[in-house]
Amino acid sequence: MKFTRKTFVAAGSAFAIAALVTACGGSGQVGQSNDSGGQPAQNNKKLTLIPGVQAEPFYISMQCGAEAEAKKLGYELNTSAPQKFDAAMQTEKVNALGSAPPAGLLIAPTDDTAMLAPIQQVKNRGTKIVEVDTALKDTGVAVSSISSNNTEGGKLAAQTLAKLVGDKPGSVLVLDTIAGTSTTNARAKGFEDELKNFPNLKSAGVQFTQNEPDQAASKVTAALASTPDLVGIFATNLNTGEGAATGLRNAGKIGQVNLVGFDASPSEVEGLRKGEYQGLIAQDPASIGQQGVQQAVAALEGKPVQRNITAALHSITKDNMDANQQYFYKQQC
Incomplete structure (x- = not known):
């Protein structure tokens, strides 16, 4: 009111x-x-x-x-x-x-x-x-602003994805939320900048999902059709990550395309444990x-x-997730 x-x-x-x-x-x-x-x-x-x-x-x-x-x-x-x-x-x-x-x-x-x-x-x-x-x-x-260094978070995501892919060449898609969202836009930029340091990987561009999982899923479906050498996806937040996982699942590409998400919600952590995600960048x-x-x-x-x-930010993979449980997000206080 x-x-x-x-x-x-x-x-x-x-x-x-x-x-x-x-x-x-x-x-x-x-x-x-x-x-x-x-x-x-x-x-x-x-x-x-x-x-x-x-x-x-x-x-x-x-x-x-x-x-x-x-x-x-x-x-x-x-x-x-x-x-x-x-x-x-x-x-x-x-x-x-x-x-x-x-x-x-x-x-x-x-x-x-x-x-x-x-x-x-x-x-x-x-x-x-x-x-x-x-x-x-x-x-x-x-008077004060407290946040993760989202640009560095994007760089950490690129480093994590590059380690997961290894020497395999291919394209990488970035799924962002909404233009004008300072955090996710910075993550996308940091990722794109750091990706240039890995010559076997090339950018397939940044696409906005309006923070809707169904739009993220559709973007992944389209990218799989238009980019046959797609080897990785970076999803800048929870909703884009969940949508990306859905798109890969529907296409039968789970585990074949490396998915690195941002955040460590219960659904993302479970997805990492099941192999739907290969990496997560957790905040605090x-x-x-x-x-x-x-x-x-x-x-x-x-x-x-x-x-x-x-x-602080933390790179979590299936190999180290049990040692980083303190960074998993809550569903209730």
Whole structure:
């Protein structure tokens, strides 16, 4: 629900409105707006996490890490996730914070440009903004940005795939999500750049799937028909990976074309164990959520804040997966 802030509200009325919003289940945040920009109340211990999409193990793992750290530091964290990785849907979640903004907002922008205006509006109300996983092009909005080095992740994926393929020559397809998604676009670029270091491998190009598994499956089906020497596929996230595995399964090419995915969701880990994937590049989303809360709280309490933080990445294959179980993503906290 979106609320309209009056030009001037007396302190007592503002408190009553904030209490009413909370009681009615509006945004679930306790705050206070005023005529100087809607600053959250000084004793506001509310944080909000708006991830890229709901029910995705990467973001669930991030939420688990953030919730645990918030509780440890004496704050309460509420999560509000869009149904799809979509800027319009995420904007609705941001706008729903209304005139009772949280003290801190942890957000994974679904578009590095389109999400600028709604996030800026929340910042203008006094909320501290921390970017988790993805980031805006405008670096002046967030106090801190925590993410994996996605370019390096793409390079690690190329190195992993090259090791799996060996000396065999052939083409490699990259499946990306949506143009304008900072993380996956960086992974694709890092992969393409690193692939040039392996003369037996050539790029079959980058194709966008709109983060839909069925589109990824269709792209793989088409690539298998048009590129007979296809020896590898790099899928830049969970949905593209699952779609790519489906496309290979439908074509009877499981194990014949090496599939390297990004992330380590339960379905991807099971796929690696069964031989549907040959490699995974795992992030550490719980650590990203944990550090996101730490930076938000530091900013709120006037302590030093680190503007950019890089989380670790890990190359996982069937041979080393049992030794890397701590990096497998969760389905629930």
